[in-house]
Amino acid sequence: MRVYNFSAGPANMPLPVLEKAQKDLAEYGSAGMSVMEMSHRSAAFKEIITQAEATLRSLLHVPDNYKILFLQGGASLQFSMVPLNLHKNGKADFINTGAWSKKAIKESKKVLDVKVLASSEDQTFSYIPKVDASSIRQDADFLHITYNNTIYGTKFHQLPEAGNVPIVSDMSSYILSEPIDVSKFGIIYAGAQKNIGPAGVTVVIIREDLIGGADEDCPTMLDYAIHAEKDSMYNTPPTFAIYMAGLGFQWLKDLGGVEAIQKVNVEKAAILYDYLDESQLFKGTVVKEDRSLMNVPFVTGNEELDAAFIKEAKAAGLENLKGHRSVGGMRASIYNAMPIEGVKKLVAFMKEFEAKNK
């Protein structure tokens, strides 16, 4: 029996996507073989990757002067690729909203002069810090933000006014959950395993003028220009993960796209946050105005009760609700693929648990 899986990542995927993949697993169309077994240079795979890119482009209304790349190495490799490619002036500015920002900062520091403009570390990253626009160095090569912090459950509701400094955004746990204006960003990157598909592929959306800045001695595989020139086929791409991502994009498009899923995501999050706001037992850990739609951390304030909740929830078919060790308590990740019924069932279970543990 499939459970409601609230994992932060790898996360649940839409059942219709899994079923479609299952149907075509041993033989894809009339190809006589599975997607896993076909050459990445074959016409059949070329069609798969081209279609995946086109669907993603239409979902996010990606302007023509942006390239979409399907890379490997996870969002974590982007922490390194970004500074190796965007470093003309040797400077980068960051907003630190938690563990993922810190990892990105650490990699940039190896090659650039890094300035952290603002941080919410003083309150366990439970809010998005305000940034004084005048503190952004106008000669910085980029300004990096973690758009939605998966661990702490925060989300930027407003972009910093960066002027001509390209904003580089880690959207691993945010991409495709709401409409975005891609033209406001220099680079958007996202590991697939949260809101796109299985682990193994990373989506990079990059403005064309930011391609080509890597040094001669930059490892070939870390150079955006190579991947852009070769349409993500410099070497063997993660073919099956790209195929699955393509099915996921199509699933979303058939539902009405990002605009339609946003409505559902807002509704899902409201069910959970409204209850957290009225509960006497559970409370959300993030300030209201910076709450994420995708990752919802909450606590009872009592570790034993938290542990009992997680255990009993699992027995009720609500899995992976344990919070990240740095926040404790619980976290419900409610990405696009989480049906609204899953959130309703979670809240019903929380109410029951609260009544029992008053």
Ligand SMILES: *Cc1c(COP(=O)(O)O)cnc(C)c1O
């Ligand atoms: C999961 C996650 C990462 C790490 O992704 P990998 O694909 O495992 O490298 C980075 N940033 C954010 C915001 C994430 O949620």
